[in-house]
Amino acid sequence: MTSAIKGPSQSDVQYDGSNLRVAIVHARWNRQVVDALVAGAITKLKERGVKEHNIVTQSVPGSFELPFAWSRVITGSRVQSGASVTDLLGGLGVSTPNPQSRSTTPAPGSASTLINMPQGPFDAVIAIGVLIKGSTMHFEYICDSVSHGLMKVQLDTGVPVIFGVLTALTEDQALERAGLGREEARSHNHGEDWGIAAVEMGFQGRRWSEGKFT
Numbered sequence: 001m002t003s004a005i006k007g008p009s010q011s012d013v014q015y016d017g018s019n020l021r022v023a024i025v026h027a028r029w030n031r032q033v034v035d036a037l038v039a040g041a042i043t044k045l046k047e048r049g050v051k052e053h054n055i056v057t058q059s060v061p062g063s064f065e066l067p068f069a070w071s072r073v074i075t076g077s078r079v080q081s082g083a084s085v086t087d088l089l090g091g092l093g094v095s096t097p098n099p100q101s102r103s104t105t106p107a108p109g110s111a112s113t114l115i116n117m118p119q120g121p122f123d124a125v126i127a128i129g130v131l132i133k134g135s136t137m138h139f140e141y142i143c144d145s146v147s148h149g150l151m152k153v154q155l156d157t158g159v160p161v162i163f164g165v166l167t168a169l170t171e172d173q174a175l176e177r178a179g180l181g182r183e184e185a186r187s188h189n190h191g192e193d194w195g196i197a198a199v200e201m202g203f204q205g206r207r208w209s210e211g212k213f214t
């Protein structure tokens with residue numbers, strides 16, 4: 001039996017993610033598969049040193065929405081990094097709370113959440129979606145526009161985008177690629193590869209933009 005030649009080969013270097021900030025934007029269609037892929041990506045990001053508070057996860061209804069969300073998340077992280085907490089709070093029309101009066105878990109988007117929010121532009125974004133072919137042409141149109149949209153965002157913003165969109169012809173194909181395949185079809189979770197790729201591209205992207213090539 002010949003050994004498999006497909007799939008990513010490991011880099012000689014293990015890149016350090018400890019100074020990186022990474023966003024994951026995922027679709028909610030085909031949620032079981034999406035959740036496994038997101039979990040795989042997060043596991044590898046953490047293994048490579050990305051700190052939990054530097055991993056930001058956002059969701060959108062379906063894969064078609066990924067390029068727009070991605071573009072806004074990247075722009076937003078730049079605005080965030082250039083703004084002080086007071087700017088952010090002022091922009092939202094809220095006043096700074098007295099820290100002593102802070103109660104338990106802050107509501108998302110509340111003033112105290114913003115104060116605790118890590119800031120800085122994202123070094124990489126992973127877009128995760130699962131498209132499964134149906135009986136109409138919907139699949140083809142979405143696959144085409146999402147892949148072109150994501151490439152455009154990547155080149156327009158200069159922030160590496162990891163293409164975590166599965167375009168499967170069957171449910172089984174999707175499950176297998178998320179490590180959820182049935183018995184002998186159980187395979188590798190591609191989300192893990194995307195986590196590793198995000199660290200490499202985030203790390204290298206920063207170095208390349210500083211003119212460092214060794």
Ligand code: DLZ
Nearest residue numbers: 027029061062063064129130131132138
């Ligand atoms: C409409 C649709 C269909 C048919 N299939 C999928 C799919 O397999 N995976 C996915 O992520 N999203 C799907 N969607 C939803 C679209 O991506 C989009 O959310 C809607 O058309 C609204 O713009």
